[in-house]
Amino acid sequence: MKKAIACLLALPLTLAACGAQGADSAQSQPATETEQTTETALETTAPAVGTAGKLRGTAYRLYTNTGLYSMNQKYDEATNTDTFYLIKTDCDTATQQKLAEIELQGGEACGMAAWDDIVELYCFENMDKDNPTEWCYIVDTSTGSVERLPVEEEFYPAWYDDAALYEMDYASGKRIIRRDRTTNEVSYINLPEQTINVYGAGDKWVIHRIVSPSPLPSNVDGDEYNAVFQNSEYEYDLFDAATGEMKKLYSYPTSGDFYWYCGQRDGTLYFGQGYPTGVDKLENGEMVQVLALDDPYTSEQMLENEQGELQWIVLDEGESVQVYDLNDGQSYRPAFVNESSQYASTGYPEMLLPGGKVFVTHGSMDAPDFLDKIAYATQDRAAYLSGSTDYTPVTMYTGK
Secondary structure, eight states, X not given: OOHHHHHHHHHHHHTTSTTSSOOOSOOSSOSSOOSOOEEEOTTTSOSOOOXXXXXXXXXXXXXETTEEEEEEEEEETTTTEEEEEEEEEETTTTEEEEEEEEEEEXXXXXXXXXXXXXXXXXXXXXXXXXXXXEEEEEEETTTTEEEEEEESSOOOOOEEOSSEEEEEETTSSSEEEEEETTTOOEEEEEOOTTEEEEEEETTEEEEEEEEOSSOOOOTTSHHHHHHHHTTOEEEEEEEETTTTEEEEEEEEXXXXXXXXXXXXXXXXXXXXXXXXXXXXXXXXXXXXXXXXXSOTTOEEEEXXXXXXXXXXXXXXXXXXXXXXXXXXXXXXXXXXXEEGGGTEEEEEEEEEETTTEEEEEEEEOSOTTBSOOEEEEEEEHHHHHTTOOOOEEOBOOOXX
16 A cells, blocks of 8 residues: 555544644643743744744644635556645535545645634645655635645644644654744744654644753663663743743653653643543642543544634544543443444544534445545534434545
């Protein structure tokens, strides 16, 4: 299988899961914190480039004020041709329509962002060649126009805000690459040394890094690296790129449980713990467990509401699904059918929609040429949590 297939099918879920790109709701810091330190890391965070509005994670399924946008793909092995389809779902009428069709030789999609009527798709052509070409397709969904622009340097957008798209550049000394939507100008946000990852949190960045008594040697030097690493700490910081201010949120020994950032709700940050053992929230400078997990192999997915705040923690237990609702602190067992023989399911929650609805899987659709054959439906959230199967199936676009 082409690696574009895995990228396309995995991304709609990964950006909502624990440890993915992070929350996209507006917050500046946790509601209550103690013993925090604030510093301005001028030597590691200049030049400062402020964000414009909320940071949102790129994905292949995005909701805006004008509808739900998603992508699907066909691959013709005989001609090595990939065709990408931009599809709009009207959640009020439960119908889909094709907005754009992009055909590329040896193609691979690497990101999508959406601002109301404007959708940008980043795709590579000739990925099986030494010098692939990257294109940015700008689709005006209100008129149907499609503009294609070349991308001079490889760019894999992970987040976007009102003015720009961003990529974490692991290969160049831990920095964020910023590409302006209007001018296409590239600038950089430098990060502290030994940064592991960054996450979008409102209009700021949550930075995860290693703080060590001395610089970490190369991990090729196993004994020396381990000696320093075992006496180090992991630290989470809140970073304002506009001012360069960096505020410590939480730290813990590298020898203890591992935490990863899941998102925020009402200004409180949430973290996954262990591998996994549960979900915690950062409160008064301490991690407080919200949900314990008995099975370390249970996968977690975080679903945000229309305001971009965490609402549901979805636990996929294989043959059943459990939903923990942060709104009331209760766990629910919605109706769920796993059709493993068809690689399909009915009743798995994919995203929360405005108007109190949830977007769920609904078996598979008759589209043998599409790489993603999952069908979908909508349902009232309260009815879904109560176990109702009164779904409204979406009339899927099947490429015909």
